[in-house]
Amino acid sequence: MNDADQTTTTGSVTRMTEQMTGVGASETPDGLRVSDLNIYYGDFLAVRKVDMTIEPRSITALIGPSGCGKSTFLRSLNRMHEVIPGARVEGTVLLDGEDIYGPGVDPVIIRRKIGMVFQRPNPFPTMSIAENVLAGIRLNSKRLSKSAADDIVEKSLRGANLWDEVKNRLDQPGSGLSGGQQQRLCIARAIAVEPEVLLMDEPCSALDPISTMAVEALMLELKSEYTIVIVTHNMQQAARVSDRTAFFNIDGTGQPGYVVEMDLTEKIFSNPTEKATSDYVTGRFG
Amino acid sequence: MTQSTIESAQGSGVEGRTGRFGDRIFAGLSKGAGVLILVTLAGVALFLFREGYPGINVDPSEMDGSDTFIQYVGPLVFGTIFAALIALAIAAPLAIAVALFISHYAPRRVARTLGYLIDLLAAIPSVVFGIWGIRVLAPLLAQNVYPWLGDNASFIPLFSGSASTSGRTMLTAGMVLAVVILPIITAISREVFLQTPRLHEEASLALGATKWEMIRQAVIPYGRSGVISGAMLGLGRALGETMAVAIILSPSDGYFWSIITNQNSNTIASNIALKFPESSGLEVNRLIATGLVLFVITFGVNALARRVAAAGFSGADG
Amino acid sequence: MSTLATSMTSRRMSNQGHVAVGLATVAVGFAVSAALNGLSPSWVIVWSFMLYPIAVYVSSRILEDRRQATDRLVRVSVTLAFVVVVLPLASLVWTVIREGAARFDATFLTGNMRLTPEDLAAQNGGEAVGGAFHAMVGTLIVTSVAALIAIPLGLFTAIYLVEYGRGRLVKAITSMVDVMTGIPSIVAGLFSYALFVLILGPGTRTGLAGGVALSVLMTPVVVRSAEEMLRLVPNELREASYALGVPRWKTIVKVVLPTAIAGILTGSTLAIARVIGETAPLLVTVGLAQETNLNPFDGRMTTLPVYTYYQYVQPGIPTDAGQSRAWAAALMLVIIVAVLFTLGRVLARVLQPKGMR
Known part of the structure; x- marks a missing residue:
């Protein structure tokens, strides 16, 4: 993208958001609004009829038993599920009022605005720590001055609470870090491109408890700037970090997953509306 | 030491005499087979040297041409390497592109069939490639391409001289060699490209990479060493490939840089194939000696290929 | 909008x-x-x-x-x-x-190249004479010799590498198998020639020498594929067998090999496909004959690839007749390779033990 592009796109964001909310986009993002979303793999309906509002600058947790489609749903929020051949969706996902599945929408741009952190840490093994952080930036700006690059690396690594641990070995391979450090490196890599939303797919499931604490603490810091959606199997984790929780369930294998209920996290864990939810959160199944 | 390991593993006393006896025979047989391979390879070097030595050390006046061995083999070594490099220069980029096409661009079902076809093509005998080259490719190039290159590009040394009208040139031979080694490089590259961890590909896509950016960021760094060693294996195959060159090339004695004329340095393998059946006495020894030289060259290239592959894999894992 | x-x-x-x-x-x-x-x-x-x-x-x-x-x-x-x-x-x-x-006909499939003056006259008149039966027989014999040497040798070597071997010898054999993979086919031919010079004297050409040359090319392919297949056999199977008190060699014969047999057969078939079209080593070791020779220990033999080569580059007069035979032989070779190749793939699928993929 060249400079002219940048200006026009920013301009249109502002214009559109102003029309809808009356405020500038950079101050208050609008979060994600999912309506009537069906997700298919080929003919198989994997997730049915999701309606959900994901509040900006908060943490939304998706919980539920294995195979209920929460990861599939998460991946559909930045069109990453399209990587699997035959995957498609019906319905709309609005980011700041625009449908990410609208005609002509470029998934490449969506994924810049909605970043993702995966279950297993996946820094690029052939790149150094610094190069890993810059991986997303390099895609867009052909020339990046040394000092600008250094600034981004430091800012992102500080943002991911990793700077102090790695500042002396930025040119060493990212694969040499511990699992928890690698995962925070992946978070630094994701926030380096300054997305609006950060999707996290069981980010702590491959980590030990101490690394998990570090990542959770980081999430709580990040929510002042980013809208975070996290899939987790760990209900304590959902209770500890999230503001709102959605409970997914499935009626049986081969059946589509669906949202049972979504509410403030305290309510879901203390006084849920649905019986299935209370059974799940109290550990009676799943 | 091996024997004792086996016995300690087996020495529980549960098995009877037959077990231990059978084990000894079986272990002996399999170890013998392994050792026989070592012996065979030593034999290859030894016998080639034994039969080749008289050809190296011969007094030039005893041979019909009055060259020393070095003078004799020099142009052949040049021709061998030249032809193989031309083949590699043509085949490697195409093979990598085709491997990417199969691994990342073609629809999955199509890709499986294509992979099968490429493997099959690697098994087609080179003599068939050779007669196809002389029948189809050589006249095609001689009519359409070489005259044009001779007229318009002769300032480049590679295209100087009078263009061949038969098409039996170094370039034609190099192109047919390229067709021969293409399936090999493609198969290896496709394999390593397919092994790229999905996690790394997704990491790249999630950062907003286009397909090509994802390939550049995740697939190529991961597969680089595998591709290089595949290319080196292809080079090794091209160096030793005999029939395609023997059928196509019109050889002359000496060093020739132009690749579109009828005067070409022959390759070692092709020279052996052309001369061996009609040779006797010291001539045979000299040809075997050139074979030894070829063995040494390909050995070097293959050793390098393995070094590259080994270095790459430990790097990717670590 | x-x-x-x-x-x-x-x-x-x-x-x-x-x-x-x-x-x-x-x-x-x-x-x-x-x-x-x-x-x-x-x-x-x-x-x-x-x-x-x-x-x-x-x-x-x-x-x-x-x-x-x-x-x-x-x-x-x-x-x-x-x-x-x-x-x-x-x-x-x-x-x-x-x-x-054009020449893939009955005469081609049953005849040989001992052409009588009448045949030559007929050929001059444009009739189809001469065949490659002797070359097919030769290819069958030479390839069988190669397979009989290479498959047992390769299989036992693989068994040694996976089941028995330890330490330096394994390393040596593994790297030598790598070296063998890279031997140019013509060099394998020269080796076999030099070996048989020692045994039978200079200038001899036999089917056996050709088989030995091809076996040098084939063995590393067999070792590689068999080794890979044996390593795929889960260790639990071996341990289960040892735990029953079965000796190691019986475990290999009764448990390991049957589990890996599909892959081993596939690998061997593909290895045969790989060498059956080799021309250069046979040019050097087996030569050319006009008629069928069934004895691999004595005398020259014609094989399909060498036949293809000579019929093409020395077609005689008229050139068309010889070159048509060369193309028919080439077609034969391509068919054989394709059939072997497909057979290998089918074997792999049919013999695969259930539950292993």
Whole structure:
């Protein structure tokens, strides 16, 4: 993208958001609004009829038993599920009022605005720590001055609470870090491109408890700037970090997953509306 | 030491005499087979040297041409390497592109069939490639391409001289060699490209990479060493490939840089194939000696290929 | 309404845009062809193909953006590379079938090359004489010799490497197998020749020598594939067998080999397919004969690849007759290789133990 592009796109964001909310986009993002979303793999309906509002600058947790489609749903929020051949969706996902599945929408741009952190840490093994952080930036700006690059690396690594641990070995391979450090490196890599939303797919499931604490603490810091959606199997984790929780369930294998209920996290864990939810959160199944 | 390991593993006393006896025979047989391979390879070097030595050390006046061995083999070594490099220069980029096409661009079902076809093509005998080259490719190039290159590009040394009208040139031979080694490089590259961890590909896509950016960021760094060693294996195959060159090339004695004329340095393998059946006495020894030289060259290239592959894999894992 | 550029759409070329780029490319190809090569349809096509990636890049660069343009350039180039590679291969298969079919007849399949004066006269009159039965028999014998040496040798070596071997010997054998993989086929032929000079004296050519030469090429392929298959057998199976008090060799014969047999057979079949078309080593070790020779220990033999070579480069008079026989033999070779290759794949699928993939 060249400079002219940048200006026009920013301009249109502002214009559109102003029309809808009356405020500038950079101050208050609008979060994600999912309506009537069906997700298919080929003919198989994997997730049915999701309606959900994901509040900006908060943490939304998706919980539920294995195979209920929460990861599939998460991946559909930045069109990453399209990587699997035959995957498609019906319905709309609005980011700041625009449908990410609208005609002509470029998934490449969506994924810049909605970043993702995966279950297993996946820094690029052939790149150094610094190069890993810059991986997303390099895609867009052909020339990046040394000092600008250094600034981004430091800012992102500080943002991911990793700077102090790695500042002396930025040119060493990212694969040499511990699992928890690698995962925070992946978070630094994701926030380096300054997305609006950060999707996290069981980010702590491959980590030990101490690394998990570090990542959770980081999430709580990040929510002042980013809208975070996290899939987790760990209900304590959902209770500890999230503001709102959605409970997914499935009626049986081969059946589509669906949202049972979504509410403030305290309510879901203390006084849920649905019986299935209370059974799940109290550990009676799943 | 091996024997004792086996016995300690087996020495529980549960098995009877037959077990231990059978084990000894079986272990002996399999170890013998392994050792026989070592012996065979030593034999290859030894016998080639034994039969080749008289050809190296011969007094030039005893041979019909009055060259020393070095003078004799020099142009052949040049021709061998030249032809193989031309083949590699043509085949490697195409093979990598085709491997990417199969691994990342073609629809999955199509890709499986294509992979099968490429493997099959690697098994087609080179003599068939050779007669196809002389029948189809050589006249095609001689009519359409070489005259044009001779007229318009002769300032480049590679295209100087009078263009061949038969098409039996170094370039034609190099192109047919390229067709021969293409399936090999493609198969290896496709394999390593397919092994790229999905996690790394997704990491790249999630950062907003286009397909090509994802390939550049995740697939190529991961597969680089595998591709290089595949290319080196292809080079090794091209160096030793005999029939395609023997059928196509019109050889002359000496060093020739132009690749579109009828005067070409022959390759070692092709020279052996052309001369061996009609040779006797010291001539045979000299040809075997050139074979030894070829063995040494390909050995070097293959050793390098393995070094590259080994270095790459430990790097990717670590 | 949706044409309004938003923050999430990127500028995309329309379908009409792509068609326009394609047409423009052909137009330029037309012009270039006219200027450089004189107008001919094939040159217009060649130039259009060569210019198309550039056209796509330039137009995408103007109408879309740099990243999109690069992405498109790679996609088009990679697809074109595939077409460029398929063309010679398709041409090869087509040529072999077209030229080979002419003489793929009963005389070819049953006759040999001992041609009587009457035969030669008939050939001059344009009749189909001469065949390759002796060459097929020769190929069968030489390849069988090679397989009889290489498959047991390769299999036992693989068993040693996986089941018994420890330490330095394993390393030595593994790296020597690697070296063997890279031996040029003509060098294998020279080795076998030099070996048999020692046994039978200089200048002899036998089917056995050819078999030995091919076995040198075949053994490493068998070792590699068998080794890979044996390593795929889960260790739990071996341990279960040891725990029952079964000796190691019986465990290998009764448990390990049956589990790996599909892969081993496939590997061996593919190894045969790999060497059955080898020409150079047989040129050096087996030579050429006019008639069937069933004895691999004595005298020259004709094999299909060598037959193909000589019929093509020394076709005699009229040249067409010999070269037609060469093409028929080439067709035969391609069919044999394709059948063996497919057989290998089918074996792998049929014999695969259930539950292993």
